[in-house]
Amino acid sequence: MTEVYYVVSGSGTLVTGGAMPTPKTEAADSTTVKVLVGPSMSGVFQNGQSRKVGAGDVVIIPAGVPHGFSEIVDHIDYLSVRMDPDHVLPAGYVHDAIKR
Numbered sequence: 620m621t622e623v624y625y626v627v628s629g630s631g632t633l634v635t636g637g638a639m640p641t642p643k644t645e646a647a648d649s650t651t652v653k654v655l656v657g658p659s660m661s662g663v664f665q666n667g668q669s670r671k672v673g674a675g676d677v678v679i680i681p682a683g684v685p686h687g688f689s690e691i692v693d694h695i696d697y698l699s700v701r702m703d704p705d706h707v708l709p710a711g712y713v714h715d716a717i718k719r
Contacts, residue, residue: 620657621702622680629695630673635686637667653708654715657701660685 624633642660645651652658664685672678672695680686688695 620704621682622686623700624672624676624678624680625698625700626672626674626676626678627696627698628674629691629693630671631688631691631695632669633672633678633686634664634667634669634689635678635680635684637664637685639664639685647707656699657703657707658705 639660639662642662645659645661647653647658664687667685669689
């Protein structure tokens with residue numbers, strides 16, 4: 620799924636693109652998928668592009684593009700917006716972190 624990152628503070632190296640020869644698909648009913656990040660794969664990817672990102676940067680990562688941080692020197696805080704076009708989350712879902 621498409622993701623948008625807005626870097627609030629800190630910095631790091633974001634790697635995008637390339638190939639992921641042996642991806643592992645997260646189970647659709649897992650907490651990772653249903654609560655944390657939505658449909659997802661994990662694994663080692665090769666030949667991605669590295670770029671430094673820092674406070675104020677906005678990055679749009681299209682669906683299906685491998686991505687991850689390769690270097691975070693101190694910290695990086697970012698807001699992540701993930702679209703849910705396949706309605707993986709139940710209608711009216713609100714993450715526990717913002718319920719009050």
